Amino acid sequence: MLQIPSHITIFVYASDEGKRMKIKLISVGKTDREWLKDGLQLYLSRLKHYVPFEYTEIPDIRNTSSMSRDTVKAREGEQILRLIAPGDHVILLDEHGKEMTSVGLAKRLEDRLVSFSSDIVFIIGGPYGFHEAVYGRSNEMLSLSKMTFSHQMVRVIFAEQLYRAFTIMKGEPYHHE
Amino acid sequence: MLQIPSHITIFVYASDEGKRMKIKLISVGKTDREWLKDGLQLYLSRLKHYVPFEYTEIPDIRNTSSMSRDTVKAREGEQILRLIAPGDHVILLDEHGKEMTSVGLAKRLEDRLVSFSSDIVFIIGGPYGFHEAVYGRSNEMLSLSKMTFSHQMVRVIFAEQLYRAFTIMKGEPYHHE
Numbered sequence: 001m002l003q004i005p006s007h008i009t010i011f012v013y014a015s016d017e018g019k020r021m022k023i024k025l026i027s028v029g030k031t032d033r034e035w036l037k038d039g040l041q042l043y044l045s046r047l048k049h050y051v052p053f054e055y056t057e058i059p060d061i062r063n064t065s066s067m068s069r070d071t072v073k074a075r076e077g078e079q080i081l082r083l084i085a086p087g088d089h090v091i092l093l094d095e096h097g098k099e100m101t102s103v104g105l106a107k108r109l110e111d112r113l114v115s116f117s118s119d120i121v122f123i124i125g126g127p128y129g130f131h132e133a134v135y136g137r138s139n140e141m142l143s144l145s146k147m148t149f150s151h152q153m154v155r156v157i158f159a160e161q162l163y164r165a166f167t168i169m170k171g172e173p174y175h176h177e
Numbered sequence: 178m179l180q181i182p183s184h185i186t187i188f189v190y191a192s193d194e195g196k197r198m199k200i201k202l203i204s205v206g207k208t209d210r211e212w213l214k215d216g217l218q219l220y221l222s223r224l225k226h227y228v229p230f231e232y233t234e235i236p237d238i239r240n241t242s243s244m245s246r247d248t249v250k251a252r253e254g255e256q257i258l259r260l261i262a263p264g265d266h267v268i269l270l271d272e273h274g275k276e277m278t279s280v281g282l283a284k285r286l287e288d289r290l291v292s293f294s295s296d297i298v299f300i301i302g303g304p305y306g307f308h309e310a311v312y313g314r315s316n317e318m319l320s321l322s323k324m325t326f327s328h329q330m331v332r333v334i335f336a337e338q339l340y341r342a343f344t345i346m347k348g349e350p351y352h353h354e
Contacts, residue, residue, distance in 0.1 A: 033215075033216075033219075034212075034215070035211075035212040035213070035215035035216045035219070036212070036216070038210075038211070038212035039210075039212045039213070039216070039330075042210075042212070099322070099323045099324075100323060100324070101323045101324060101325070102324045102325045104323075105324065127353050128353060144322055144324060145276070145321055145322040145324075146276045146277060146278045146281075147276075147277070147278060147279045147282065147321060147322075147338055148278070148279045148341070148352065148353075148354075149334065149337070149338075150337055150341075153216075153333070153334065153337060156330070157326065157330065157334065160326070160327055160330060161324055161326075164325070164327075175325065176304050176305060176325075177325075
């Protein structure tokens with residue numbers, strides 16, 4: 001059982017069913033704009049129909065003005081690592097990661113769903129990226145684009161990709177090639 | 178002077194100043210969700226501080242259930258082409274386009290701003306993509322990602338990229354490498 005500090009918000013969108021794999025999405029920083037909250041809510045609520053799903057936002061580190069970027073990333077990293085269980089398969093959303101198509105992501109997820117029982121944790125970092133300790137714990141890195149997207153917007157973009165991936169696995173008509 | 182049908186909404190976010198280049202963004206289909214409208218509005222209102230900017234949404238084609246995808250794309254294409262002036266430099270957002278970094282996009286835009294007086298038109302297609310007539314009129318194609326994003330969400334993602342590009346050109350602290 002993980003020890004979750006009480007100030008961290010966790011929304012469990014579907015309960016764990018037996019040994020069924022769970023997908024966790026962790027973001028650094030509160031979603032502070034209403035339009036982003038609404039967009040995120042839309043896709044997270046759709047996802048729960050497909051997979052046990054958990055979304056966590058790590059609160060922004062306070063009083064960062066006197067800290068180096070590396071200190072900010074280290075503090076965020078401690079919070080991130082506390083949310084990861086030993087057997088979790090950790091995938092960082094990172095500009096140095098592998099780019100894949102939406103169908104490629106769906107296949108990748110399906111392969112893990114079929115072959116492994118470990119939970120998959122996707123992590124979206126803060127504006128400065130990840131601390132080396134988080135890189136050290138990661139199993140894979142995924143890049144959404146060569147472009148840099150707003151780290152707040154990335155959570156909505158990626159939630160939509162996860163939803164899209166499940167519609168692709170189920171052969172539903174949401175995705176057009 | 179272009180003939181714009183009265184049912185097409187055009188928001189001019191800044192008036193043309195002399196011969197200064199204008200950027201136009203054309204999207205196929207109305208933005209129908211409030212959170213997407215709010216997100217788009219945020220970045221379009223920021224963009225007007227940097228460049229004369231015009232955003233146009235082409236209404237969805239009606240009664241498409243009896244039409245082939247190609248017919249839908251042809252109808253959308255007619256509407257798109259009516260909005261393009263002869264000298265415009267046309268860039269399609271298309272999965273077959275070139276991927277570039279945010280800094281790469283900023284440099285590309287800056288080069289054109291410095292060297293050319295023609296307007297730049299970015300076009301985001303509908304869910305089935307572009308008709309061949311639109312491909313025929315295009316000068317460049319740009320891809321945001323190997324992944325397929327919701328075509329409604331692409332307009333917000335790309336508006337943020339355009340805003341980001343101008344902050345990069347001006348050396349403002351919005352973008353972190």
